[in-house]
Each structure stands twice: as C-alpha cells, then as structure tokens.
Amino acid sequence: MIFDIVSIILCLAGALFFLGGTVGLLRFPDTYSRLHALTKADNLGLGFIVLGLVFASATLPEIIKLGLIWLLALVGSSSACYFIGNYIYQMPSQEEE
Amino acid sequence: MALLLDTLVAFALVGTAWRVMRAPGHFQAVVLFITFGLLLSLAWARLHSPDIALAEAAVGAGLAGVLLLDTLRAVAQPGKVKTGAHFSWLLLPCLLLAGLLSLSIMHIGPDSQGLTRAVEAGMQATSLEYPVTAVLLDFRGYDTWLELGVLLAAVLGLLCVNQKNSIRAPLLPAPAEPVGRWLISILLPLIIMVGGFLLWLGAFAPGGAFQAGVVWAAGGVLLWQAGHPSLGALPVSLWRVSAVLGFALFWLLAVAALIRNEPMLTHPQAKAWILAVEYAAALSIAVCLTSLAIGGQKPEVRGQRSEDRGHGSGVR
Numbered sequence: 001m002i003f004d005i006v007s008i009i010l011c012l013a014g015a016l017f018f019l020g021g022t023v024g025l026l027r028f029p030d031t032y033s034r035l036h037a038l039t040k041a042d043n044l045g046l047g048f049i050v051l052g053l054v055f056a057s058a059t060l061p062e063i064i065k066l067g068l069i070w071l072l073a074l075v076g077s078s079s080a081c082y083f084i085g086n087y088i089y090q091m092p093s094q095e096e097e
Numbered sequence: 098m099a100l101l102l103d104t105l106v107a108f109a110l111v112g113t114a115w116r117v118m119r120a121p122g123h124f125q126a127v128v129l130f131i132t133f134g135l136l137l138s139l140a141w142a143r144l145h146s147p148d149i150a151l152a153e154a155a156v157g158a159g160l161a162g163v164l165l166l167d168t169l170r171a172v173a174q175p176g177k178v179k180t181g182a183h184f185s186w187l188l189l190p191c192l193l194l195a196g197l198l199s200l201s202i203m204h205i206g207p208d209s210q211g212l213t214r215a216v217e218a219g220m221q222a223t224s225l226e227y228p229v230t231a232v233l234l235d236f237r238g239y240d241t242w243l244e245l246g247v248l249l250a251a252v253l254g255l256l257c258v259n260q261k262n263s264i265r266a267p268l269l270p271a272p273a274e275p276v277g278r279w280l281i282s283i284l285l286p287l288i289i290m291v292g293g294f295l296l297w298l299g300a301f302a303p304g305g306a307f308q309a310g311v312v313w314a315a316g317g318v319l320l321w322q323a324g325h326p327s328l329g330a331l332p333v334s335l336w337r338v339s340a341v342l343g344f345a346l347f348w349l350l351a352v353a354a355l356i357r358n359e360p361m362l363t364h365p366q367a368k369a370w371i372l373a374v375e376y377a378a379a380l381s382i383a384v385c386l387t388s389l390a391i392g393g394q395k396p397e398v399r400g401q402r403s404e405d406r407g408h409g410s411g412v413r
Contacts, residue, residue, distance in 0.1 A: 072287070075280065075283055075284070079276050079277075079279070079280045082276045083276070083277075086276075
C-alpha cells in the first residue's frame with residue numbers, strides 16, 4: 001500500500017517534468033534552450049517514472065532492467081543533444097528552421 | 098483506466114497520421130512518421146502482440162526512419178510540400194477502405210479464435226516452443242524465405258543502381274568526434290548483446306530473427322555514421338556470404354526436401370536445424386539492412402565539414 005502510494009507520487013512527479021520539458025520545447029525561443037528543456041527535464045522525468053516503477057515492480061531482474069533503460073536513455077539523449085547542438089554550432093546559418 | 102489509455106493511443110495514432118499528411122516539409126513528415134511508428138508499436142503492445150510491437154518499433158520506426166532521413170539527405174533540395182494539396186483526392190478512397198476494414202472486423206465474432214487452434218495443433222509436430230516463431234520459421238517458412246529474398250533483391254537493386262559490385266559502401270574517414278566514439282564504446286557491446294538475447298529468446302518467447310537482425314543493423318549504421326573503421330575491415334567476400342546466408346539455407350531446405358521427394362520446405366524436426374536457419378536469417382537481415390542504409394550514400398554529402406575530420410586510426 002505504502003509502496004503503491006510512493007510509486008504513484010513518483011510517476012506523477014515524472015509526468016510533471018515531462019510536461020515541463022514539453023512546454024519548454026514548444027515555447028523556448030532558440031534551439032539550444034529547446035535542447036536544454038528537452039534533455040534536462042525529460043531525463044529527470046524518466047528517472048522519476050523509473051523510480052516509481054521500481055517501487056511497483058516485484059523482482060530484481062525487473063528493477064535492473066528499468067535502471068538499465070534509464071541509463072541508456074541518459075546516454076542516448078545526452079549524446080543526441082551534443083550532436084544536434086554541435087551541428088547547429090558548426091552551421092550557424094541553419095539555426096532556425 | 099485501460100480504456101482511457103487505449104482511446105488516447107488510438108486518437109494519437111489518427112492525429113499523427115493526419116499530421117504526417119499535412120506536414121509543411123519533408124523533414125517534419127519523416128519525424129512525424131517515426132513518431133507514428135512508435136505510437137503504433139505502443140498500440141500493438143496494448144493488443145498483447147509483443148512480437149509485432151518489437152518489429153514495428155525496430156523496423157517501422159527505427160530503420161525505416163533512418164532510411165527516410167538518408168533519402169532526404171541524398172535528395173539535393175528537399176523543398177516544401179504544399180499542405181494537403183497532393184492528398185485531398187485520397188481522402189475518399191481512404192475512408193472507403195477504413196469503412197470496409199471496420200465492417201470486416203465487425204464480422205469477426207468476439208469469441209473467434211482465428212488460427213490459434215490450428216497453430217496449437219501444429220505445435221505438437223514442431224520442436225519449437227514459441228508459436229509465433231514456429232509460424233514464421235516452420236509452418237509458414239515460405240513467407241520468411243521470400244521476405245529474405247525481397248531484402249536481398251533490394252540490396253542487389255541498390256548495387257545495380259549505384260553500379261557498384263561491392264555491398265560495402267565506400268568508408269568515410271572518421272570524424273574527430275569524441276562523443277561518437279564514446280557512444281559506440283558504450284552502445285555497441287549492448288547492441289550485440291541485446292540482438293543475441295532477442296535471437297535466443299525467439300525459440301520460446303517474443304523475439305526472433307527479424308528483431309535481432311534489425312538491432313544488429315542499427316549497430317552497423319551507428320558504426321558507419323561514426324566513421325568507425327571496423328566495417329571497412331571486413332572482407333567483401335564475408336559481406337556477400339552473410340548477406341545471402343539466410344536465403345541460401347532456406348533454399349537448401351527446399352531443394353533437400355524436393356530431392357527426398359517430399360513437399361517443399363518440409364524438413365527434419367531437429368531444433369538445431371531450425372535454429373541454424375533462424376540465426377543465419379538474423380545475420381542476413383542485419384547485413385542486408387545495414388547495406389541498404391549505408392549503400393546508397395554519396396560520400397561527398399557527408400564530406401562538407403572536412404576541417405573537423407581526423408583519421409580514425411586510433412579508434413580501435
């Protein structure tokens with residue numbers, strides 16, 4: 001019961017971060033700050049949701065897989081952010097689509 | 098609660114499909130199409146079809162997205178599509194088709210078993226434990242064989258169009274890109290492991306040759322994107338053999354059955370033999386898809402930023 005409540009609260013917190021990141025993606029003026037909103041907020045949001053699901057999951061392999069998913073998403077989003085940012089930095093004329 | 102989620106997914110699917118059609122440019126359309134593929138795999142997962150969900154996420158969203166983005170890059174000036182102008186005449190046929198499909202779905206009774214009974218009866222005769230893999234590799238081996246043939250034909254067509262005799266694309270000098278190398282050093286071992294895991298899983302759980310092959314192909318594309326020299330180090334003969342191996346093993350099965358005077362593609366029910374065919378198919382799928390993704394590239398398209406390219410000799 002306690003675990004369920006903790007899990008729900010954590011997942012809601014994660015959803016809030018995702019919402020914030022999405023609003024930032026839509027509202028921020030340039031690509032760099034949009035990237036910032038997307039990577040920071042979404043990684044935190046996913047972290048909270050993974051943590052919430054850890055409280056809801058039963059077995060150790062599940063928990064390990066959830067943690068691995070979060071780490072992989074961190075690796076993926078941070079390097080994708082670097083590649084996009086670097087691409088724009090190299091070609092300043094294409095900064096705005 | 099589940100109904101709410103399903104309704105959300107359904108509306109998101111239709112909405113995204115609409116946005117793909119109405120996208121202001123090709124790039125936006127491709128990105129939306131990838132999103133559509135991911136939503137579709139979510140829908141398959143909700144329909145308790147993890148096999149199709151995996152395949153849709155890997156092929157429909159992942160690799161097809163890469164191919165479409167590569168195509169965009171290869172087309173000199175993508176230009177803009179006039180919104181909706183090209184597609185409005187399609188609306189009526191699409192609605193008609195959707196109506197017919199809905200009608201045919203309504204004709205299926207709620208307690209209809211489909212082909213489940215037939216597959217369950219057949220499971221006695223096969224040595225595989227997982228029905229989906231049994232259907233793909235055993236009961237309907239023809240389909241899988243011909244799919245491999247289609248992939249192979251696509252690669253051959255690419256070679257003909259480009260007038261090259263090697264599947265391997267001309268390898269680019271590696272960009273001096275520390276993050277790319279770091280990404281490869283982390284992701285590639287995981288990709289190899291996950292692909293192998295999916296392949297091994299296919300014998301008794303959702304997974305199998307196509308999913309594994311696509312995951313490995315993603316690794317190949319990643320290596321190529323980062324200009325890693327290992328792809329170029331593979332001898333061309335090895336590329337050729339791996340590309341045709343899956344198709345060739347199925348062909349051997351067919352010929353062997355004909356020689357034994359049995360119906361085509363019937364084979365001895367040895368699990369090792371079926372698994373060998375599946376593993377060969379996964380390898381061929383990986384090699385063919387990698388070749389498709391990298392084979393059509395023009396080196397000069399990527400060579401614009403030559404000042405920040407080094408040589409990749411230190412990567413290994």
